Amino acid sequence: MKIMSKKLxxxxxxxxxxxxxxxxxxIFLQVEINRLTDFSYYKELQANLDVFIGKNxxxxxxxxxxxxxVWVILLGFGLPLLMTAGILFGKWIGTLVAVISMSFGALLLxxxxxxxxxxxxxxxxxxxxxxxxxLFKKNEFFYFFIFRITxxxxxxxxxxxxxxxxxxxxxxxxxxxxxxxFIPSMFILVSVGSGLNKYIKESxxxxxxxxxxxxxxxxxxxIFVVFIFISAIIKKKFFNVKNK
Numbered sequence: 540m541k542i543m544s545k546k547l548x549x550x551x552x553x554x555x556x557x558x559x560x561x562x563x564x565x566i567f568l569q570v571e572i573n574r575l576t577d578f579s580y581y582k583e584l585q586a587n588l589d590v591f592i593g594k595n596x597x598x599x600x601x602x603x604x605x606x607x608x609v610w611v612i613l614l615g616f617g618l619p620l621l622m623t624a625g626i627l628f629g630k631w632i633g634t635l636v637a638v639i640s641m642s643f644g645a646l647l648l649x650x651x652x653x654x655x656x657x658x659x660x661x662x663x664x665x666x667x668x669x670x671x672x673x674l675f676k677k678n679e680f681f682y683f684f685i686f687r688i689t690x691x692x693x694x695x696x697x698x699x700x701x702x703x704x705x706x707x708x709x710x711x712x713x714x715x716x717x718x719x720x721f722i723p724s725m726f727i728l729v730s731v732g733s734g735l736n737k738y739i740k741e742s743x744x745x746x747x748x749x750x751x752x753x754x755x756x757x758x759x760x761x762i763f764v765v766f767i768f769i770s771a772i773i774k775k776k777f778f779n780v781k782n783k
Contacts, residue, residue, distance in 0.1 A: 554613060578745040585739045592627055603627065604640045611644025612651065614697040621725055625732020633729040634722070641725070642718040645700040649713055652701040660704045668705060671778065675706040680716050683708055685777050687720020689770040692778060723766060730759040 574580040592599050607620050620641065624633035652660060665672070675682045683703060686692065691699030703713060734755030742749065751757055 558609070558613060578739075578742075581739050581745075585736060588627065589740075600628065600632070600636055604636055607637065607640035608644040608647065611641050611700070612648045614648075617641065617696040617725075618728065621728040622732035622735070625729040625734070626736040629736075630726065630730040630733040633733060634726045637729055638718060638721045638725050642714060642721060645717050646710065646714045648697075648700045649703060649708075650710065653704050656701075657704055660701055664702060665705045668702065672706055674778070675703075675708070679706060679708050680712040682777065683712060684716040684720050685773060687717050688723060689774045689778075690724060690767075692774065724763075727759050727763045727766060731756065731763075734759060 571580065603624065607624075610620060611617075621633075621637055624637040627633065628636060671682075683706070686699075691702075694702065708716075734753065737755050738750060738753050
């Protein structure tokens with residue numbers, strides 16, 4: 540089992556790096572470096588993306604869905620996916636596909652990590668989060684939902700997805716608590732991506748003042764700040780425990 544775990548860990552690490560480098564290489568192939576300061580260049584990219592996505596909308600939606608699952612399994616960051624979902628599909632469809640795909644990705648990562656790395660995760664995290672274990676035993680769905688909706692106690696996204704191993708959460712509770720808990724914050728961040736796409740589409744030139752003054756931009760940011768404040772209050776109420 541230990542040998543298999545090391546091999547899987549190596550495989551996941553190499554796969555993640557290969558996908559990341561392949562993605563960055565593809566992006567750099569498409570980007571004209573000498574035009575990065577030219578706003579009209581971004582308008583051209585935006586227009587081309589709209590045409591490309593519109594021609595095969597369902598297929599592109601499916602590709603993004605699968606890619607998002609793989610990205611989460613390979614410990615990728617959540618923010619790039621959310622912004623991209625907003626840019627490509629708008630805030631409503633973007634939020635729907637991002638929440639569902641990332642919830643599935645998180646569940647699959649949880650299953651994989653629980654099978655291959657359970658001992659390692661417990662060794663590294665159990666002592667640090669021992670008092671939280673007592674809370675989750677009371678009502679694992681409720682507390683994991685609160686954990687998700689408040690941003691996972693400020694932990695990195697990948698760590699949020701594997702930390703529940705020490706709580707031994709049931710898969711069905713993990714998935715639905717994640718799905719519901721993701722919705723508020725992901726909707727806000729997807730909306731920012733959608734607003735950015737709309738601003739580029741409707742503006743003739745870039746103005747930082749106009750950009751910030753755009754309600755499609757400042758409204759999600761304000762809501763996000765309020766959300767962070769509310770999350771801090773909720774965390775203090777439900778997770779105000781001192782670790783050993």
